[in-house]
Amino acid sequence: MSRARALAASLPEELHLLPYVAAYEWRKATAFRAGFVLNALLRGVPRPVVMTLVYLAMFRSTGAAEIRGYTFVDLVHFLVWTAAIQKCIPDWRSLDLAEQIFDGYVTKYLVMPVSYFTLLWGRFLQFTAVQLLAAAAFWCAGALVLHSWWPQPVSAVALAQAATLLALGTGCYLLTYFILNCLAFWLDVVWSLLNMFMFVAAFMSGMLVPVALMPRAVRGVLEVTFPYWTVNAPVELLLGRLGPADFRFGLAVLATSFVALHGLAFVTWRRGLRRYAGVGT
Amino acid sequence: MSIHPSILECRSVGKVYSAQVRGAGTLGILRGFVRRQVREHVALANIDLAVAPGEIVGLIGANGAGKTTLVKCLTGIIPASSGRCELFGHDAFALTRADKRRLSLVMGQRSQLWWDIPAIDSFRLLREIYQVDAARFERRVREQAERLDVTDRLQVQLRQLSLGERMKMEIIGAFLHDPEVVFLDEPTIGLDLLSQETIRTFLREVNRERRTTVILTSHDMADIEETCDRLVILEAGRILFDGDLVGLRRRFVGRRAVEVHLEANSRPWSAELDGELERFGAVLVREAPRALTFEVDAEHCQPFIQHLFDLFQVRDLAVERQPLENLIREIFRTGELVEAS
């Protein structure tokens, strides 16, 4: 109980620090300018390009006009939106915590009067701000070149709802990466776990194949997980395939996941620190 | 004297690391899969230590003696396996945010600043984290950078600085929030002599001006000898000696080894020269054809060397401090172990 009170007492201080941490992360991220721009531009783009070619081949060879209510153009629109959304989702390289644990770099934060979670959310703020801009630039560029053919959000409300889900969902992604990184306190196979999660999450989120095209049983499971509500559901909201009731359900799923993951992240971090030896110092 | 005179205290502190042992080669690795072999390593055993505010303590020991481990236990980075470590009267592994504001840690082999940005930007972030008043911050950075002679390097990305410059930045960062205790773990490792000297002078001055408690570890006796008032010698995880450096300095530490190499036409060493040594309190410790090693008190070193040039045709001459091993051997020999005192 007293720990909870201490946490609450330090909250204003941590919030005060957030923008400074974000600004530091921004300076760090832009230290290598060319790499930074390239990464912001290319993130999320190669996959939809490849998938478009795959769908093209499928429609050509089967001669079908649509698959489960999705025409070829619908699928391409779906891919365009997943590309924009993927730009905003942290990937396993957004955190170097496992490396810091292995190499003993976490040490310096442990003697500072700041919570590691503040550093985490500061980085998240910076990343999200930059990638939102990159996603907007991507969409505008497409709209300029391809005009009315480029997908538009069905309504401003749908856009706001999609953005809300995305914000919460990316937080869930970050926490999951954080927890997996924390396993470096115990394991030395964190990279493979992160890669596995990346792949499974890509499937669950509908980035590989729209969840609507999957068997009913799979859909049922995915619809209570955060990757689905972070990517696939916002895209369908933007396409007008989901409505306000779905949005409310998704919001509940994401909020629950977020709280649960945050709790788990907190516990993993505390337990891990008890095992931390700060090797190599 | 207050009731709690110590700012930090260790009572029977022990630390045991357990590490998985892997056999050599593929077979060894496979065997490790089947049966995990864990070896326990005692890094610290039964450490008792108390440091009063304003002290400047040198913690010395060979590589692997447990210096870093002790610093980590004292700063709350790792928990002690047994005994109790206290900092500011609280369990060191459960320091509050307020406690953390009162301490600082510099690690010679790990940067505390951020690698990708200039030092001044790191300092600004530290200013927010430690909530240092803006005017005081500016003044302190300027002052300390001048003292350490790195004013023109503040804007350079940390990774582009030399090792010595980087370490000076680390030290500026560590003192920004005016901590009550500063731990420095081998801060002079790998630095050139001039940088080492600058850093030692800086530490002494800050300790004197602000009464900052300084715990300095090193495996180089020169660091401790020139900086500290009190010496703690760690050997294989135990405290071998803990005491005043002043007394020790006279007897062991302040001795210099002078090695002279003689020209072919120089007079050789002979017993009748013994009297010449006595005047300086020097002793001949090693004699080889055309190479002599003497031991002499540091304060008599200079006139003694001058006299050597009068006595011999000197080709080459080297003056060295007593290495740590000699000191430890000497302490063992004279029975001045901490248990005895």
Ligand SMILES: Nc1ncnc2c1ncn2[C@@H]1O[C@H](COP(=O)(O)OP(=O)(O)O)[C@@H](O)[C@H]1O
């Ligand atoms: N994380 C660790 N796991 C296992 N053994 C360790 C670990 N860290 C240090 N040691 C061992 O503990 C001993 C003391 O290490 P350390 O405190 O780093 O010594 P020093 O700083 O005096 O060189 C060494 O023998 C070292 O090998």
Ligand SMILES: [Mg+2]
């Ligand atoms: Mg060490």
